[in-house]
Amino acid sequence: MPRLTAGPFRYRTRADQYLEFAMRYAHVPVKQAVISPSALSLMYPEEGIPDYPREQFIDDLLHEHETEVRRCLQRGAHKVQIDFTEARLAIKIDPTGSLLNSFIDLNNLALSRFSPEERQRIGVHTCPGGDRDSTHSADIDYSELLPSLFELKAGNFYIALAGERDPAHVLGIIRKHMKPAQRIFLGVVSPIDPRIETPEEIRDRVLEAAAYIPLERLGTTDDCGFSPFSDDTSTTRDQAFEKIRSRVLGTALAAKQIGGG
Amino acid sequence: MENEDDEAKRMRSVALQNAAAILLARQRAERELLEAKEALERRTEELALSLAMVRATLESTTDAILVTNASGEVTGFNQKFVEMWRLPRDLMDGKEHRRILEETSGLFRDPDAFRATIERIYSSSPPESYDLLEPIDGRVVERFSKTQWMDQRNVGRVWSFRDITGSKKSERELRDQSEWFKVALGSIGDAVITVDTESRITFLNRVAEELTGWSSPDAIGRPVDEVMRMVEEDSRVPAENPTHRALSEEIVLGLANHTTLIRRDGSEIPIEDSAAPIRSPTGAIIGAVMVFHNVTERRQKELALKRSYQAEQEARTLAEHANQAKDHFIAALSHELRTPLTPVLAILSALHHDAVIPEALAEDFETVRRNVELEARLIDDLLDLTRITRGKLHLHYEVVSASRIINDAINTCLTDLNAKRPTLKRELAEPHLTVHVDSARVAQILWNLLKNAIKFTPPEGTITVRSRVIPGPTGHQLSVEVEDTGIGMDVADTERVFQAFEQSDRSIARQFGGLGLGLAISKGIAESHRGTLRGTSRGKGRGSTFTLTLPCGTFELPDRAATPSPLATSLPRAAAPEGRLLQRPLRILLVEDHADTAAILTRLLRRMGHDVVTAENLKQASEIADREMLGAGIDLLISDLGLPDGSGADLMRSLSVKYQLRGIALSGYGMDSDLEQSSAAGFARHLIKPIDVASLRSTIAQLMGTLE
Structure with a gap:
């Protein structure tokens, strides 16, 4: 984890630059991912920075995050997804839940800066980690995370499910703790599994999820992002596109079967 | 693995330290949210209040x-x-x-x-x-x-x-009213124009169009002075349009002016105009109205009337001049008639007291004297009548006893009474009653009434003089009746007898003589005192009653007899003082151009013991006075007024200044104005010719203090 050595804290590159680049080639709506304030908050050193108090850092962090999200929304992002992968890790580091609650408070402070309409275009992603074909907190049960996660004021939740050993257990937790107006996008493709899921598998996973989540609030996603192919060669670019293609087809099969759209 | 644990520990430590800062940030955000919420609630309340106000405004x-x-x-x-x-x-x-x-x-x-x-x-x-x-x-x-x-x-x-139904209705009514006014103004006989506050024409009626020669379309909007060119009728100076003053001074101007309107074609008509400001219902001046009319016809009538008036004035002036000439003629005639009588009367008066004259001759002289006095009386009557008819009879009021005036009048007539011997009765009431009158003039009335009664009553008849106090319109009045049992008169003649030169019958004049002036003069004197003189008769042969009424007061009788008029007059001639007069010798300058009069007066004055120097004109008199004042001196000037080379008044004025000389005027002119002129010149007394000796003697004595 990089460390901040001096204030003030500013983003050098914001996600809207990538969004602009992607939208030049995209022919479908684009979801733009951004890093969460809670992840970046860990950059402030333990011992503090002279003349740059922690409180000022938190304020600057919230301001920079708000600016990044707002610029993505303004540039036409269909959704802005805040990667909150450290949530599950926080439970692992601090089983008391205090750290997680602190992260959720910080992210909620950021989300509070947006209107309800804007928050319907903002989502939160959680997973046990997927860098270098490994997870960092898959051993933490969703039951410890999701009740707190749904306290976030986001309109969309992107939850990794394909890599879970007991999807029904997780779906049950989701059904229990999800709140009205929250849309749930479930991960149906595992980026760290080289095997390419078939559309039928995908369809079945969706059908299973539909038993727990109302169709109008249910969507599919990948469990996590496909890591840059330069440093993670276990999953090739072609494989990644095939997986995505299967997700789209499988979701469409499910929709055709159950009448969703 | 150990590094991973350290990293995890460090992250946990950082995260926990961050948690405190996050908590503060959250608390701050919550506080801000709370404040925002409160602000929102306040704004909501304000909005609700505003909405309520809007609603109330909408409803009100x-x-x-x-x-x-x-x-x-x-x-x-x-x-x-x-x-x-x-x-x-x-x-x-x-x-x-x-x-x-x-x-x-x-x-x-x-x-x-x-x-x-x-x-x-x-x-x-x-x-x-x-x-x-x-x-x-x-x-x-x-x-x-x-x-x-x-x-x-x-x-x-x-x-x-x-x-706006109401205002539309008012607007319509106003429009109707405006039309009505236009029709009404268009129908009236006077010309009417109106102007706005900028003095521009806003309306002309038909008559105004005819008089000015301007049509409404041409005139409206033009300055009023362009359409109504006006000049003063006499001076031709441009006249100010009255609407200007009506606008500036906010007053109504009347029609009393003489203005000429110059019409559009240059012709002129005299007009009379007036103007008044026009006010809005709120009282603001919004214009002015001018009303005028053509007065050509009236001007022509006025001109004719003016010419007629001038002609009448000229005729009146001529008549007045003629009247004055007549007055002068009468005065001059009186003077000329009196002058020859003066020496005659003087001689007769002197002879009357002369013991050497035989008694038979003395009676003849007395007859001559009475007739000369009668002629003088006739001349006096003529003068009195002139004064009365000209309204120039001046009365010298004094408070006198009514009984005394009546008794004096009776006494004056004693000679005639004794001669004819009718029975005289006196029934005099209120012996202490006083009246405020000119006693000489009232005595003249009573003397006239008694003379007439004696004249027209036979010797066996009775004359009753009766006085009493009766109520009058403005207080008590003295009533004096002279009743006789004489020839009487028709009822129709009871008014006519008071007209000058009238007697009830021509035959009376022939039988009894006289000019018929006495009653006219008496009535004039009575009315000058705000009194009356009336005559009544039960018919011819049944006597007459003449009643004099005079306003009477409650004056106390003065201790002595009333002071006579400042300058003695010839009336009452018969009442001249009869006292014994002893004269101190005086040196008298007598100026008289009538030779006979001068001669007889010189002789009479010398008989009185005075030294007399005579002159026949002003120049001579002045020279004598200058000479004598250096020698023996002059005590008294007795001068005729009408002298050949000037007036006796000028002589008196000169000598009174130079030598403080006192003087007595002798004149045939006896008008009041003549007396006033004598007094103004410095004469102490004015004697009217003819002069009897007694009057002259007593006047000199009173004036010079020679009465012993």
Whole structure:
């Protein structure tokens, strides 16, 4: 984890630059991912920075995050997804839940800066980690995370499910703790599994999820992002596109079967 | 693995330290949220208050208000809107403007036109609209609408409706009234123009058009001075139009002027004009009205009247001059008639007291004296009549005993009474009553009445003199009756006898003589005292009664007899003092151009013991005076007034200044003005010719203090 050595804290590159680049080639709506304030908050050193108090850092962090999200929304992002992968890790580091609650408070402070309409275009992603074909907190049960996660004021939740050993257990937790107006996008493709899921598998996973989540609030996603192919060669670019293609087809099969759209 | 644990520990430590800062940030955010919420609540309350105010304003406004949004839904209205169009409540609750319009369109004769107007407004969405609605019930409603903008977005329209039926009616009435006034002003006989506050013509009636030569279309809007060119009638100086003063001084100007109007073609007509300011119902000056008319005909009549008046004035002046000439002639005649009598009367008076004259001759002389005195009397009557008819009889009022005047008058007539011997009765009441009169003139009246009574009553008849106090219109009056049992007169003659030169019968004049002036003079004197003189008779042969009434006061009798007039007159001649007079010798300058008079007066004065120097004109008199004053001196000047080379008044004025000489005027002129002129010149006394010796003697004695 990089460390901040001096204030003030500013983003050098914001996600809207990538969004602009992607939208030049995209022919479908684009979801733009951004890093969460809670992840970046860990950059402030333990011992503090002279003349740059922690409180000022938190304020600057919230301001920079708000600016990044707002610029993505303004540039036409269909959704802005805040990667909150450290949530599950926080439970692992601090089983008391205090750290997680602190992260959720910080992210909620950021989300509070947006209107309800804007928050319907903002989502939160959680997973046990997927860098270098490994997870960092898959051993933490969703039951410890999701009740707190749904306290976030986001309109969309992107939850990794394909890599879970007991999807029904997780779906049950989701059904229990999800709140009205929250849309749930479930991960149906595992980026760290080289095997390419078939559309039928995908369809079945969706059908299973539909038993727990109302169709109008249910969507599919990948469990996590496909890591840059330069440093993670276990999953090739072609494989990644095939997986995505299967997700789209499988979701469409499910929709055709159950009448969703 | 150990590094991973360290990293995890460090992250946990950082995260926990961050948690405190996050908590503070969260608390701050919550506080800000709370404040924002409170601010929002406050704003909500303020908004609610504003809305309530807006609602109250909507309800309190005199207009009916309807508010619609861009979709044509009703978002607001006031009660007046509902009442104005008599709309059911449920219709308003439906909030559909078009439904409301559908409902109200039935109130108009042409519902389609009504709807079309609204559709046009909705489709073109003008910023503002205005039109008049005239429902079939007779009302007139003004409709105004305005687009409402919010953030440059059309959010709807506000419609306001105002019932102007009353003002429309007033406007119509005002227009009708204005037309009525124009018709009325156009119908009247006077010319009328009106101007605005800038003195520009706003109206001319038909007569004004005819008189000025300007038509209304040509004149209206022009300055009044261009249309109404006016000059003063006599001086031709440009005259100010009266509307200017009516506007500037806010006053009404009358018609008393003489102005000439120069018409458009240059011809002129005399006019009389007036002007007044025109005020609005609030009292503000909004113009002026000028009324004028042609006075050509009247001017012509006035001119004729003026010429007639001038002619009459000239005739009057001529008549007055003739009258004055007559007066002068009478005065001169009187003077000329008196002058020759003076020496005659003087001689006769002197002889009357001369013991050497035989008694028979003395009686003849006495007859001559009486007739000369009668002639002098006739001359005096003529002068009195002139004074009375000219209103120039001056009375010298004094407080005297009424009984004394009556008794003196009777005594004056004793000689005649004794001669004819009728019975005289005196019935005099109020012996102490006083009257405020000219005693000599009242005595003259009574003397006249007694003389007439004696004249017309036979010796066996009776004359009764009766006095009493009677109530009069302004207080008590003294009534003196002279009643006789003489020849009497017809009732018709009781007025005529008071006319000059009239006697009841020509035969009377022949039988009894006289000019018939006495009663006319007496009546004039009585009326000059605010009294009356009336004559009554029961007919010819049955006697007459003449009654004199005079206002009487409650004056106390003075201790001594009333002071006579400042300058002694010839009246009453018979009442001259009879006292024994012893004269101190005086040196007298006698100036008289009538040689006989000068001679006899010189002789009489010398008989009185005086030394007399005579002169026959002013120049000679002055020289003698200058000479004598260096020698023996002069004590007294006795001078005629009319001298060949000047006036005796000038002589008196000169000598009184130079030598403080006193003088007595002798003159045939006996008018009051003559007496006043004598006094002004310095004469102490004025004796009217003819002069009897006794009067002259007593006057000298009184004046010079020679009475012993």
